[in-house]
Amino acid sequence: MATHKMFFAGSGGQGILLMGQMVGSAAIHEDKESTFFPSYGPEMRGGTANCTVIVSDKTISSPVIFESDCVVAMTLPSMLKFEPTLKPGGVMFVNTSLIHQEPKRDDITVYKIPVSEMANELGNPRVANIIMLGAFVRVTNIVTQESMEQVIHEVFGESKAALLDLELKAFNLWKG
């Protein structure tokens, strides 16, 4: 396995950092190495949020990256910011519910998914990130579906058990 470098980006409150942490946790379940580094600042809900996640089968030296293999963009500003970091052949996931602009690059693969609308149809706009996470896992295989479902059970296990079924449904919603 190679080293996978990715950005998860959107606005505060969309569960961006949670997506990144869940990918990191799933990687640990598979005995892989992983680093997660969030943008941190004085912003609260509504500000920009992004994180860098690296998954590798060897020791990761730098948690700071200058190019990426994968970008998950949940808002327009995050697509504009991170699309240029993709290596040729990279993969970008675009939340077309909120991004009505076409990506510029023609040397990458783009998955356009209206996750905010899909989440509304499921009855809870807050699961948009988990729908996107499902697409991310099934397309990239950087971590397996099984280990991510295990992480979902951990994250929504005790205090948030009422959400577990919804989260699993959201995770398995996008089939491509």
Added chain:
Amino acid sequence: MSKKVLMKGNEAFAEAAIRGGCRYYFGYPITPQNEIPEYMSRELPKRDGYFIQAESELAAVYMAYGAGAAGGKVFITSSSPGIALMQEGFSFMCSAEVPTVALTVSRCGPGIGGIQPGQADYFQATRGGGNGDYKVPVFAPSNLQEGVDLVYESMDLTDKWRNPVFIFADGLLGQMMEPVVLPEQQKFVEPHEIRALKPWALTGYGDDDTKRNTIISLRIQPEDLEKHVEKIFKKYEQMEKELVRVETTGIEDADVVIVAFGTMARITKEAVEILAEQGIKTGLIRPISLWPFPYQAFDKITSKTKVVISAELSMGQMIQDVKLGVNGRFPVRLLSRTGGVVPASLEIAERTKKILEEMGG
């Protein structure tokens, strides 16, 4: 051996302190280390420990002084401007030979500065801002496992040396997540056990005691004070022999040697790989102990090396120690970013190449 868990740096440092036996934590909020007091306020009371949110960093450091003098195992943390306020306390604790482990999750300055990672507190940590002749061992982890291990070990080192021990992390290490294996829980020391373990501690009069301990940092007679300073400096001399920690890679046949610590070192490791792909052999000296500084590591640099680079997230502070280590044998150059800007490995590689070209090779 327990299993790997994905943890945020700040929470991992806090947990390592508890597992190292810390029972007392005093703190005042400041970004980017806020997860530490948050974690301690949640965990310590559940685990037979004590958390106090102090009214200021100055209050926190003197709570540590008091609890340490009474024989408690103490951990305090802050970030750069907060550590500035604590400096007086470190000087007092060194003089009074009171243990405590202090950790900074450094950000960029000067002044209130910003909350992004910085290393411009190298002088603050290694030279200190307190008054008088004193020294504090400073360890700078460059990944979370190393940070966990150093915090854990320092909980013992501080007792062994009866001197504060300082951990230098930065905003990136505090905020990032990475897998760690947590060490096993040390037994908490009960108050009635302190007298036997720390006969110097302020445990009051015992049942059959006629004499109680005193801990002071005031010595009004010059001869007394001189004798005391010489005594603690004997300790520092011994620390210089026993506490030097350094990681070196590929310096024997290097074209260029980069010296970097903490976050900058781990990014530089990737730059070394990029340079290797271009046929440039780059050695790395990574000081883990910033004081005592690993000057001896520089003796291994061979005449094949054209330049030694100090790579820092500051305008150049460690470079003074690098020059002492190099001792005039090689040109020394600075590779720096500051203000909270963290360079990627590619930038470090390109700037290293440029410096090497300027050296004529």
